[in-house]
Amino acid sequence: MIDQYRAVFDALPTDGVPEWLRPVRQTGLDRFMAAGFPTSRDEEWRFTPLGDMTRTPFAPAGPPRAPVSQADLEPYRFGHPEWPALVFVNGAFAPELSQTADLPEGVMATSLARALMTDPELVEPHLGKHLGADATPFAALNTAFIRDGAYVRVPAGRTLASPINLVFVTSADADGAMTHPRNLIVVEDGARLSLVESYVGLGESAASFTNTVTEVTLGQQSWLEHTRIQRESEAAYHIGFSHVHQVRESHYRSFSMSMGGRVSRHNLHTRLDAPNTEALLYGLSIGHGEQLVDNHTTIYHDKPNCRSWEVYKAILDDHSRGVFNGKVFVTPEAQQTDAKQTNRTLLLSDTARVDTKPQLEIFADDVKCTHGATVGYLDDLPHFYLRSRGIEPERATQILTYAFAAEVMDEVAVDPVRHELDQVVRTRLGIMDRI
Amino acid sequence: MLEIKNLCASIGPGEPNILKGISLTVNPGEVHAIMGPNGSGKSTLAQVLAGHPAYTVTGGEVRFEGEDLLDMEPEERALAGVFLAFQYPVEIPGITNAYFLRAAYNELRKGRGEEELDPMDFLDILEEKLKIVKWGPEMMQRAVNHGFSGGEKKRNEILQMAVLEPKLAILDETDSGLDIDALRIVADGVNALKRPDRATILVTHYQRLLNHIVPDQVHVLFDGRLVRSGGKELALELEAKGYEWLSEVAEEVVA
Numbered sequence: 001m002i003d004q005y006r007a008v009f010d011a012l013p014t015d016g017v018p019e020w021l022r023p024v025r026q027t028g029l030d031r032f033m034a035a036g037f038p039t040s041r042d043e044e045w046r047f048t049p050l051g052d053m054t055r056t057p058f059a060p061a062g063p064p065r066a067p068v069s070q071a072d073l074e075p076y077r078f079g080h081p082e083w084p085a086l087v088f089v090n091g092a093f094a095p096e097l098s099q100t101a102d103l104p105e106g107v108m109a110t111s112l113a114r115a116l117m118t119d120p121e122l123v124e125p126h127l128g129k130h131l132g133a134d135a136t137p138f139a140a141l142n143t144a145f146i147r148d149g150a151y152v153r154v155p156a157g158r159t160l161a162s163p164i165n166l167v168f169v170t171s172a173d174a175d176g177a178m179t180h181p182r183n184l185i186v187v188e189d190g191a192r193l194s195l196v197e198s199y200v201g202l203g204e205s206a207a208s209f210t211n212t213v214t215e216v217t218l219g220q221q222s223w224l225e226h227t228r229i230q231r232e233s234e235a236a237y238h239i240g241f242s243h244v245h246q247v248r249e250s251h252y253r254s255f256s257m258s259m260g261g262r263v264s265r266h267n268l269h270t271r272l273d274a275p276n277t278e279a280l281l282y283g284l285s286i287g288h289g290e291q292l293v294d295n296h297t298t299i300y301h302d303k304p305n306c307r308s309w310e311v312y313k314a315i316l317d318d319h320s321r322g323v324f325n326g327k328v329f330v331t332p333e334a335q336q337t338d339a340k341q342t343n344r345t346l347l348l349s350d351t352a353r354v355d356t357k358p359q360l361e362i363f364a365d366d367v368k369c370t371h372g373a374t375v376g377y378l379d380d381l382p383h384f385y386l387r388s389r390g391i392e393p394e395r396a397t398q399i400l401t402y403a404f405a406a407e408v409m410d411e412v413a414v415d416p417v418r419h420e421l422d423q424v425v426r427t428r429l430g431i432m433d434r435i
Numbered sequence: 436m437l438e439i440k441n442l443c444a445s446i447g448p449g450e451p452n453i454l455k456g457i458s459l460t461v462n463p464g465e466v467h468a469i470m471g472p473n474g475s476g477k478s479t480l481a482q483v484l485a486g487h488p489a490y491t492v493t494g495g496e497v498r499f500e501g502e503d504l505l506d507m508e509p510e511e512r513a514l515a516g517v518f519l520a521f522q523y524p525v526e527i528p529g530i531t532n533a534y535f536l537r538a539a540y541n542e543l544r545k546g547r548g549e550e551e552l553d554p555m556d557f558l559d560i561l562e563e564k565l566k567i568v569k570w571g572p573e574m575m576q577r578a579v580n581h582g583f584s585g586g587e588k589k590r591n592e593i594l595q596m597a598v599l600e601p602k603l604a605i606l607d608e609t610d611s612g613l614d615i616d617a618l619r620i621v622a623d624g625v626n627a628l629k630r631p632d633r634a635t636i637l638v639t640h641y642q643r644l645l646n647h648i649v650p651d652q653v654h655v656l657f658d659g660r661l662v663r664s665g666g667k668e669l670a671l672e673l674e675a676k677g678y679e680w681l682s683e684v685a686e687e688v689v690a
């Protein structure tokens with residue numbers, strides 16, 4: 001089955017592809033062909049049912065039959081129309097749906113394909129450079145197909161007033177089609193950015209396949225809030241890999257929200273590659289029906305005096321399944337590491353289930369590393385408390401479910417992003433009024 | 436208003452009764468105090484009246500304004516006008532006090548066939564009620580009881596009561612652990628609500644609350660039974676003598 005991917009690779013257009021990128025792609029393909037798709041025998045993929053996906057002959061997505069309009073995207077609008085936005089439809093940059101008019105001088109937000117043509121010397125030092133041996137076979141496959149995606153660069157010392165939206169749209173007729181968006185985010189020394197990376201599916205039932213990789217590199221004393229929202233069609237397969245490389249005194253905070261897809265998997269890896277670096281990873285997964293929502297995170301504490309703080313939550317209803325795996329590696333050199341990991345799952349039905357696994361590998365002796373996981377149903381007491389104040393049981397359940405989510409959403413630092421996220425979650429949970 | 440007849444309750448089928456036949460009548464306009472040692476069943480009685488699902492009623496009946504209270508769901512009881520101030524108010528991280536109060540208030544309005552209030556209109560009402568507990572609006576943006584001190588939690592219960600204006604308020608040890616100023620606030624809150632068509636049941640351990648709220652009747656609960664009833668002087672007698680002498684009284688009652 002994987003041979004079809006070699007055929008797709010061989011058919012890739014090579015025009016506009018810089019010389020240096022060809023071996024990068026080739027290495028990606030070779031790695032993928034050597035590894036093949038993971039199976040449930042791979043420890044890393046034990047709980048992620050990929051069988052149906054790997055047996056489907058996905059074809060590279062083409063343009064949708066009817067062009068996607070601004071109105072089609074309205075329900076998925078995140079934030080204000082004035083926020084800079086790069087929109088991609090079925091993997092291809094859609095300038096007519098994008099908005100990059102008022103970017104401050106020196107800030108670049110464009111498609112990777114364009115940046116490769118106009119500023120290859122800015123792209124080359126980063127593209128594919130930080131993704132290490134930990135890259136999954138899917139990430140390798142994405143590298144083989146590097147073609148388009150988002151490129152954002154905030155030069156040293158710049159702060160963006162409003163968040164940048166990256167929107168990856170799968171059209172309603174993309175059943176059986178695949179996209180491999182490749183994104184590169186460069187936040188230079190002392191720069192600050194709020195980035196919202198969204199994956200949306202316009203169809204209810206398109207069994208599409210999105211295989212995306214986002215590389216982030218953070219300069220000294222830079223600051224990035226990276227919000228990722230995955231709301232693809234509930235028949236879709238979504239595999240995402242985010243890799244963050246951090247140097248001295250940089251601050252990375254991520255909020256990863258997964259609520260779409262039949263099967264979705266997001267790997268978030270961050271490497272704290274210099275002292276006094278900080279990474280805060282928050283996550284919220286909401287599953288229902290037959291959905292499987294999988295989050296794997298890896299934090300590399302390579303250097304001393306770094307802090308990581310991680311809270312991932314899941315709300316699982318019906319027959320949905322959650323997977324969480326949180327790895328923390330602390331090298332012998334990384335003394336004074338402060339790492340805390342929390343994973344909490346709320347089960348709304350007795351047929352939902354979660355597999356959760358912390359994995360701490362600590363080789364330094366003077367560190368503070370903790371982890372904790374809880375799985376449970378809503379507590380009876382708060383439920384009764386709400387009912388005793390006149391609130392109906394179904395509504396009480398909704399409010400308490402929202403409260404469980406709100407506790408982690410509250411950690412989003414940029415106010416308008418948090419408000420928008422709150423709206424998305426309330427809509428998903430069926431709570432229409434503002435809480 | 437409230438008629439309790441021979442009420443028996445346990446924590447589940449087959450479990451021994453905690454309430455062993457309680458009878459009590461509360462008329463509109465009255466304040467009743469229920470006193471008794473720890474573990475005598477005061478909270479159980481309060482929770483059974485509010486409809487806590489952990490308890491099973493094993494006998495007797497309760498009528499509220501002629502209706503079968505025990506047949507009503509907890510939220511129906513609230514809409515009918517029954518309010519319980521919890522001995523241990525529940526923390527709800529993630530939900531602001533403002534939202535919680537408005538949600539509860541709007542349920543009552545819906546129940547009365549009135550339109551729901553939006554956050555702005557509700558704020559006007561809330562501002563008045565906040566004066567009763569001497570709070571500023573900043574407490575409204577905090578999560579419900581989350582990280583509140585013991586005293587703040589009790590005040591929050593009084594605030595909820597003031598907003599919801601129940602016909603029958605049951606206060607379960609709302610005075611426990613309060614300093615004298617906070618006690619005053621609780622007492623003022625109860626007195627502010629007083630009207631000829633409303634009634635209050637004060638569950639308390641100490642007589643000092645009754646210096647601020649004068650009860651019409653005082654009842655003593657001991658081992659699941661009301662073993663004595665009397666006027667407010669009974670509270671003073673309990674204060675002076677303690678609860679030990681009651682075990683003999685209780686034996687007489689059982690016999």
Ligand SMILES: Nc1ncnc2c1ncn2[C@@H]1O[C@H](COP(=O)(O)OP(=O)(O)O)[C@@H](O)[C@H]1O
Pocket residue numbers: 446453471472473474475476477478479480489
């Ligand atoms: N939910 C419960 N589970 C187990 N025992 C309970 C429960 N509620 C009450 N009890 C028991 O019933 C008795 C009365 O408790 P309670 O009503 O809380 O007394 P009080 O409020 O007068 O101190 C105690 O022995 C207590 O342990």
Ligand SMILES: [Mg+2]
Pocket residue numbers: 477478479522607608
């Ligand atoms: Mg009690």
